[in-house]
Amino acid sequence: MVTHSYTKAAIAVRRIAQTDAPNPDDTGMIMQVLFGNLHEFQLDALENLTRFFWSQAQSPQWLTSLPIECYKCPDVQTTSSGYSFPRWPAELYLSRMLEQETTKVAKILSQLDTNNVFYYDLLCKAAALCDLERNPWIIKNIIKYINSEYKLSRSEIPTLLEKLSDIEPLALGIEILDSALEFLPDPEAESKIELLRKGSEESRYISLKPKPKFDRYEYDEILNQGVRGFVAKDAYAVSILLIEHVNKMLDLGSYQDDPDERHGEDFSEIWCRRLDRPDNSLDEPKETLVHSLTMACEKAYERCPDHIKELDRALREPKWHVFKRLRQHLYAKFPSETNKPWIEDLVREHEDYDKWDYHYEFQVMLRTACTHFDKFLDTATLRAIFEQIKSGPNQQRFKEWLGDNYSDEGWEKRKAYFHRSQLRPFESKLFGDYKAYYETLCAEAKSEITDENYSPVGETRGGTVSHRSPYSQEALAKLDDEELLKLINEWDESHRDEKDWLIEIDVSSLAGAFAKLFRSEIITKEDRFNFWLSNRDNIERPAYIIALVRMMNDLIKEGDYRHLEIWINFCDWVLDKPNEPRNSDDQRHPESREFPDWPSTRRSVSDLLDTCVEKDSAVDVRYRKGIFGLLKKLCIQPDWWLESDQNSTSSRVNYAINHTRSRALETLIDYGFWVRLNVNNDEPIPEVAALIEARLNHADTPPLTLAEHALLGLQYLRLFQLDKAWTIKNTHKIFPQTNLKAWAESFGSYLQYNSPYTDLFPVLKGELEFAVTHLPALEEMRAVGEEIPDRLAQHLFNYYLWELVELNDGENLLAKFYNNTNSKRSRWATLFNHVGHTLWRSRPDLEDSLIQRVKDYFEWRYSKQEALEVNEFTFWLRAECLDVSWRLETFSRVLTLCHNQRRKMKFEFEELSQFVPEHTPMAIECFRKICKSLSLDQHFYVAVEDSRKILSYGLNSDDPEVKAKAEAAQELLLMAGRFELLDIPKPK
Numbered sequence: 001m002v003t004h005s006y007t008k009a010a011i012a013v014r015r016i017a018q019t020d021a022p023n024p025d026d027t028g029m030i031m032q033v034l035f036g037n038l039h040e041f042q043l044d045a046l047e048n049l050t051r052f053f054w055s056q057a058q059s060p061q062w063l064t065s066l067p068i069e070c071y072k073c074p075d076v077q078t079t080s081s082g083y084s085f086p087r088w089p090a091e092l093y094l095s096r097m098l099e100q101e102t103t104k105v106a107k108i109l110s111q112l113d114t115n116n117v118f119y120y121d122l123l124c125k126a127a128a129l130c131d132l133e134r135n136p137w138i139i140k141n142i143i144k145y146i147n148s149e150y151k152l153s154r155s156e157i158p159t160l161l162e163k164l165s166d167i168e169p170l171a172l173g174i175e176i177l178d179s180a181l182e183f184l185p186d187p188e189a190e191s192k193i194e195l196l197r198k199g200s201e202e203s204r205y206i207s208l209k210p211k212p213k214f215d216r217y218e219y220d221e222i223l224n225q226g227v228r229g230f231v232a233k234d235a236y237a238v239s240i241l242l243i244e245h246v247n248k249m250l251d252l253g254s255y256q257d258d259p260d261e262r263h264g265e266d267f268s269e270i271w272c273r274r275l276d277r278p279d280n281s282l283d284e285p286k287e288t289l290v291h292s293l294t295m296a297c298e299k300a301y302e303r304c305p306d307h308i309k310e311l312d313r314a315l316r317e318p319k320w321h322v323f324k325r326l327r328q329h330l331y332a333k334f335p336s337e338t339n340k341p342w343i344e345d346l347v348r349e350h351e352d353y354d355k356w357d358y359h360y361e362f363q364v365m366l367r368t369a370c371t372h373f374d375k376f377l378d379t380a381t382l383r384a385i386f387e388q389i390k391s392g393p394n395q396q397r398f399k400e401w402l403g404d405n406y407s408d409e410g411w412e413k414r415k416a417y418f419h420r421s422q423l424r425p426f427e428s429k430l431f432g433d434y435k436a437y438y439e440t441l442c443a444e445a446k447s448e449i450t451d452e453n454y455s456p457v458g459e460t461r462g463g464t465v466s467h468r469s470p471y472s473q474e475a476l477a478k479l480d481d482e483e484l485l486k487l488i489n490e491w492d493e494s495h496r497d498e499k500d501w502l503i504e505i506d507v508s509s510l511a512g513a514f515a516k517l518f519r520s521e522i523i524t525k526e527d528r529f530n531f532w533l534s535n536r537d538n539i540e541r542p543a544y545i546i547a548l549v550r551m552m553n554d555l556i557k558e559g560d561y562r563h564l565e566i567w568i569n570f571c572d573w574v575l576d577k578p579n580e581p582r583n584s585d586d587q588r589h590p591e592s593r594e595f596p597d598w599p600s601t602r603r604s605v606s607d608l609l610d611t612c613v614e615k616d617s618a619v620d621v622r623y624r625k626g627i628f629g630l631l632k633k634l635c636i637q638p639d640w641w642l643e644s645d646q647n648s649t650s651s652r653v654n655y656a657i658n659h660t661r662s663r664a665l666e667t668l669i670d671y672g673f674w675v676r677l678n679v680n681n682d683e684p685i686p687e688v689a690a691l692i693e694a695r696l697n698h699a700d701t702p703p704l705t706l707a708e709h710a711l712l713g714l715q716y717l718r719l720f721q722l723d724k725a726w727t728i729k730n731t732h733k734i735f736p737q738t739n740l741k742a743w744a745e746s747f748g749s750y751l752q753y754n755s756p757y758t759d760l761f762p763v764l765k766g767e768l769e770f771a772v773t774h775l776p777a778l779e780e781m782r783a784v785g786e787e788i789p790d791r792l793a794q795h796l797f798n799y800y801l802w803e804l805v806e807l808n809d810g811e812n813l814l815a816k817f818y819n820n821t822n823s824k825r826s827r828w829a830t831l832f833n834h835v836g837h838t839l840w841r842s843r844p845d846l847e848d849s850l851i852q853r854v855k856d857y858f859e860w861r862y863s864k865q866e867a868l869e870v871n872e873f874t875f876w877l878r879a880e881c882l883d884v885s886w887r888l889e890t891f892s893r894v895l896t897l898c899h900n901q902r903r904k905m906k907f908e909f910e911e912l913s914q915f916v917p918e919h920t921p922m923a924i925e926c927f928r929k930i931c932k933s934l935s936l937d938q939h940f941y942v943a944v945e946d947s948r949k950i951l952s953y954g955l956n957s958d959d960p961e962v963k964a965k966a967e968a969a970q971e972l973l974l975m976a977g978r979f980e981l982l983d984i985p986k987p988k
Contacts, residue, residue: 005971006041006045006049006971006974006975007967007970007971007974007982009033009038009041009049010049010052010974010979010982011982012029013029013030013033013049013052013053013056014052014056014979014982016029016030016053017030017052017053017054017056017057017058018056018057018058019058019059020058020059021059021061022059022061022062022065027065027066030053030062030066031066031070033046033049033050033053034050034053034066034070035069035070041975042975044975045975045976047089048974048975048976048977048979050089051087051089051092051977052977052979053089054089054090054091054092054093055089055092055093055979057092057093057096058096060097060100060101060104062093063097063101063104063105063108064104068108068111068112070090071090071094071108071112072090072112073088073090073091073112073114073116073118073119074086074088074114074116075114075115075116076115076116076117076150083150085116085117085118085150086116087118088116088118088119091118091119091122094108094109094122095122095125098122098125098126098129099129102126102129102130103130105126106126106130106135106138109122109123109126110135110137115148115150117145117150117151117154120141120142120145120148120154120156121156123138123141123142123145124142124145124156124157124159124160125156125160126138127139127142127160127164128159128160128163128164128167132164132167132172133169133172139172139175139176142157142160142176143175143176143179145157146176146179146180146213147179147213154214154218155218155221157176157180157214157218157222157226158218158221158222158224158225158226159225160176161173161176161177161180161222161225161226161227161229161230162225162226162229164176164177164229165226165229165230165232165233166229170230170233170234170237173230174230174237174238174241177222177226177227177230177238177241178241180213180214180222180226181212181222181223181227181241181242181245181289182212182213182245182248183210183211183212183213183245183248183249183252183285183286184210184211184212184213184252185208185210185252186208186209186210186211186252186253189208189252192206192207192208193208193255196255207253208252208253208254208255209253210249210252210253210286211285212285212289216284216285219285219288220285220288223288223289223291223292227242227292227295227296228295231295231296231299232299235296235297235299235300235302235303235304236300236304236307236310236311238296239293239296239297239299239300239311239314240311240314242289242292242293242296243293243314243315243318243323245289246286246289246290246293246318246320246322246323247318247320247323249286249289250266250318250320250322253266264319264320264321264324265321266320266321266322268290268320268321268322268325269325269359269360269455269456270456271284271286271287272286272287272290272291272322273456274360274456275290275291275294275322275325275326275329275361276291276294276295276298276329277291278291290322290326293326294326294329297311297315297326297330298330298333298334301330301333301334302334308338308339309338312327312339312342315327325359325361326361327342327346328346328361328362328364328365329361329364329365331343331346331365331368331369332361332364332365332367332368332369333368335368335369335372335373340369340373340376343365343369343376344369344376344377346362346365347366347369347377347381347385348377348381350362353385353388353389353392353422354388354389354390354391354392354393354394355392355393355394357418357421357422357454357455358421358422358425358454358455359454359455359456360451360454360455360456363424363425363451363454364425364451366425366426367424367425367426367427370425370426370427370428370429371428376429377429379431382426382429382431383434385426386423386426386430386434389419389422389423390419390437392418392422393414393415393418395411395415398411398414399411416441416444416445417445417449419437419438419441420438420441420442420445420449421449421453421454423437423438423441424438424449466502466503466504467503467504467505467506467508467509467512468503468504468505468509469505469509469510469512469513470491470493470505470509470510471487471510471513472513473513473516473517473520476513476514476517477517477521481522481528481531481532481535484514484517485535485538485539488510488511488514488539488541488544489538489539489540489541489593490593491507491510492507492591492593493505494506494507494591506591507541507543507591508543508547508590508591511541511543511544511546511547512547514544514547515544515547515548515550515551516551518532518548518551519551519554519555523563533566533570536570536573540593540596541590541591541592541593541596542590542591542596542597542598542600542601543590543591545574545577545601545604546590546600546601546604548570549567549570549571549574549601549604549605549607549608550604550607552567552570552571552608553604553607553608553611555567556608556611556612556619557611559618561618561619561620564612564619564623565623565626567608568623568626568627568629568630569626571605571608571609571630572626572629572630572633574601574602574604574605575602575605575630575633575634575637577598577599577601578598578599579598579599579602579637579638581638581640581643582640582641582644599639599640599660602634602637602660603660605630605634606634606660606663606664606667609627609630609631609634609664609667609671610667610670612627612674613627613667613670613671613673613674614670614674615670615673615674617674619674620678621674621675621678621679624675624678627671628671628687631664631667631668631671631691632691634660634661634664634667635661635664635665635668635691635695635701636661636691636694636695636700636701636702637661638661638702639659639660639661639662639702641659642655642656642659642660642661642662642705642707642708643702643705645705645706645707647707649782650782650784651710651749651781651782651783651784652706652707652709652710652711652745652749652781652782653707653710653711653714653749653752653753653784654784655707655710656707656708656710656711657711659707661702661708662705662707662708662711663711665692665695665708665711665712665715666711666715668688668691668692669688669715669718669719669722671685671688672685672688672722672723673718673722676722684722684723684725684726685722685723688722688723689723689726692712692719692730693726693730693733695708696730696733696734697733704742706741706742706745707745709736709742709743709745709746709749710745710746710748710749711749712734712746713734713735713745713746713747713748713749713750714749714750714752714753714754716734716746716750716754717750717754717757717760719734720759720760720763727763728763731763731764731767734746735747735750735767737767737770740774740777741777743770743774743777744774744777744778744780744781744788745781747767747771747778748778748781748783748788748791751771751778751788751791751792751795752783752784752785752786752788752791755798756794756795756798756799756802758802758804761799761802761804765813768792768795768796768813769813769816771792772792772796772813772816772817772820773816773820775789775792775820775821778792789821789827790827790830790831790834792817793817793827793830793831793834794831794834796813796814796817797814797831797834797835797857799813800814800853800857801850801853801854803853807856807857807860825866825868825869826868828861828866828868828869829868829869829871829872830872832861832869832870832872832873833872833874833875835854835857835876836872836873836874836875836876836877836878836879837875839854839875839876839879839881839882840875840876840878840879840880842879842881843881844880844881845881846881851881851882854882855886858876858890862893862894862897865897867897867898867900867901868901870894870897870898871894871898871901871903873890873891873894874903874904874907874908875907876890876891877891877907877908877911878907878911884915884918884919885919885922888915888919888922888923888925888926889922891908891926892922892925892926892929895926895929895930895933896929898933899929899932899933900933901933903930903933905930905941905942905943906941906943908926908930909927909930909942909943909946909947909950910943910946912926912927912946912950913943913945913946913947913949913950916949916950916953916954917953917987920953920954920957920959920962921959921961921962923950923953924950924953924954924957924962924965924966924969925965927947927950927951927954927966927969928965928966928968928969928972931968931969931972931973931976932968932969932972934972934973934976935976942973942978942981944978944980944981947973947978947981948981948984948985949987950966950969951966951969951970951981951984952984952985952986952987953966953987954966954967954969955967955970955984956986956987970984
């Protein structure tokens with residue numbers, strides 16, 4: 001069959017695919033498609049037609065009427081970044097046919113040779129339906145799949161194993177399970193072992209990490225879905241299999257090459273705290289494997305009593321400690337006359353009754369045996385164990401462990417707890433003095449010992465750490481002022497709560513409680529208030545000063561200004577505290593008495609001043625002198641962190657607002673507006689200008705850091721509004737062109753954080769001219785969001801709109817910017833896109849003069865014929881302030897220039913679908929051009945409903961030319977594989 005229309009070919013293929021009984025002509029047509037013999041179409045288009053056929057094919061007849069070559073499955077393709085799995089078109093059809101024609105589909109699969117994951121996934125589905133004894137090749141290929149180095153997702157394996165556990169013979173499924181459970185060696189094992197043999201320092205932190213063949217989720221599914229099903233059928237056989245895999249996994253984690261040299265320590269009590277259940281942490285695959293082994297062994301004990309001795313022998317053979325733990329767990333859960341001798345042997349062999357606390361499984365086994373068996377161990381054995389317990393623990397080892405924290409009282413508590421916990425499992429078998437001693441220990445104890453107290457202890461718990469004062473506010477209120485002063489100076493026992501390790505008890509929490517007491521009790525009593533004001537020099541830890549200043553700040557925020565003059569004086573005292581620079585081994589800390597960090601108190605003063613002068617502050621202007629005095633100190637005193645400039649990643653502005661002295665400059669400007677608001681005039685605030693000018697001139701003040709330059713640049717517009725004349729006069733100092741790095745930080749921050757302002761253009765024209773010729777300096781700035789040169793371009797465009805800059809290729813600012821970014825034309829595209837966004841967000845009734853300047857700007861940029869730039873037209877197309885006809889006609893021109901550029905088709909299709917009812921010819925023309933630019937060998941986004949609407953108006957148009965363009969667009973979309981656009985309804 002020969003056709004010159006791809007649309008007609010697609011319709012013919014669909015008709016044939018959906019036919020129940022295709023005839024020889026139909027088969028011949030499909031074979032031409034599948035073998036790529038319709039030469040009027042490109043190969044990519046034919047491949048899409050092939051996928052379309054397989055997605056539509058319904059008749060089982062295709063399984064026998066097409067040669068095996070038609071079902072070919074492409075191999076994995078290697079790429080520069082790894083590998084990829086090409087789609088397998090025939091999979092769609094074969095998957096549909098699998099249940100009703102299992103034998104025929106299996107025959108086809110058996111003849112294919114591929115490593116594609118899509119083939120293996122289908123094979124897994126077939127395995128659950130086929131007779132595996134008659135098709136051993138299926139098991140062979142699935143094991144090949146499990147061992148494949150090419151991995152995408154093997155989610156079919158767990159589902160397959162679950163199904164195979166219901167199919168006889170069970171051994172066939174277990175063969176696949178055996179391969180799936182296996183761990184692989186650590187890929188870095190060889191290099192790690194070499195480091196260990198050399199005895200290098202880093203080898204102390206190295207461990208071998210074998211991993212399963214599957215990712216964590218898939219491996220969990222194999223254990224949960226696959227293993228459980230097989231356990232239900234033959235728990236003993238699965239237990240033996242899992243013992244082998246756990247043993248091999250632990251062997252792979254050992255450095256010893258010779259199995260006989262491997263010792264039993266596997267640290268399993270760290271990575272598998274409980275054998276029969278996970279804790280709240282994320283399970284590692286090796287932990288989940290042990291949990292599965294435990295479950296299988298438990299089921300074997302329940303269902304296979306005749307195999308218990310064989311299972312116990314299998315558990316004894318590996319040397320790893322986890323198997324001993326598992327035996328103890330099983331003995332405790334299933335005590336019987338069979339395992340009673342095994343339990344007694346473990347109890348007699350235990351040598352550490354006087355040295356170490358029992359581990360969890362051992363003590364549960366011991367307690368269970370003592371209560372379950374009437375006769376368990378002879379009296380002499382019990383007496384020897386009890387005496388051994390009472391002889392421990394080792395006091396000297398306890399001393400060495402605690403060091404300076406050792407005390408006799410602590411030792412007695414430790415000994416009593418040790419004896420009680422060691423005797424507890426034997427409680428039902430205690431007698432005579434041993435029983436009386438244990439009962440005395442229990443009576444004197446303040447807490448009960450449970451199973452969860454034995455190592456490894458309970459389950460892990462995560463959460464947010466909270467803080468609590470060691471003394472409540474009520475307890476602090478019972479102390480007089482001298483006692484309270486002594487307490488806050490001397491208390492230094494920071495620790496975690498014994499019952500909840502997510503609660504920290506520390507100095508800062510005590511300081512918070514002290515500040516609350518100060519507010520509720522001390523301020524209200526004149527004698528107490530005066531005591532603390534006169535004894536402030538005796539407060540030795542900065543944390544308490546910080547807490548007090550924060551308390552003062554809270555009162556001001558709440559509108560309580562009764563003691564504001566006292567607070568200002570107090571803060572003045574704080575700012576006179578020592579402020580030495582730091583060094584590399586500095587031990588200073590706000591909570592420390594020996595090494596107090598007094599500079600840390602200055603930030604709390606800065607916060608208080610922010611509150612005093614914020615926009616809605618009701619603080620009376622009579623406090624102006626005191627507030628300015630504090631600000632002056634903050635603005636000129638040393639700030640080691642700021643001056644050391646340890647900023648490496650964030651912008652200088654972010655660095656500035658997070659350091660005390662630079663932030664004080666910002667607060668100083670807030671202070672200026674606060675004063676102006678309160679004195680009801682627009683006069684300059686001389687002290688603000690004088691202080692900033694002193695900093696700019698380095699007049700008896702520290703030189704401005706880069707962060708402070710950045711902050712002044714950010715605040716430039718506010719300075720202009722506060723004191724226009726002074727700001728104009730000092731602009732060259734705020735933006736110091738003689739110090740390029742400082743200039744870039746200050747002017748770059750101005751550009752980034754301020755919008756263009758017409759009144760500033762004459763003042764800043766020289767800075768803008770300097771900027772367009774020094775773009776590399778601006779590019780080096782660490783900016784948040786947009787890069788600084790792009791922000792410069794946006795400012796220049798606004799000045800163009802306001803007729804302060806004209807369009808030409810001469811010496812104007814905008815033209816200079818484009819000339820100086822000729823080697824980085826992505827900046828052109830960024831600005832063009834920004835203009836589009838601006839127009840999109842503009843009101844629909846934008847002034848005609850502005851619209852004309854926008855159109856002139858477009859024509860100027862279009863004349864440069866830079867496709868990368870004008871391809872960013874998408875948001876221009878959405879701008880309601882521009883006439884629809886102009887948008888469509890211009891978009892058509894853009895598409896002609898940018899025919900091979902990637903498009904933002906979602907938005908473009910959406911807009912064209914809105915325009916098409918009233919502007920059908922141009923909308924269809926643009927749609928056709930977009931479709932013409934599509935690449936047949938790449939996936940692309942198509943807004944299906946929008947495309948249907950556009951095609952509907954075009955295909956049903958009375959204009960032959962419009963209809964022909966719509967047909968051409970549809971043809972292009974179908975060639976690209978978008979067959980959901982084959983049937984187009986009429987417009988509603």
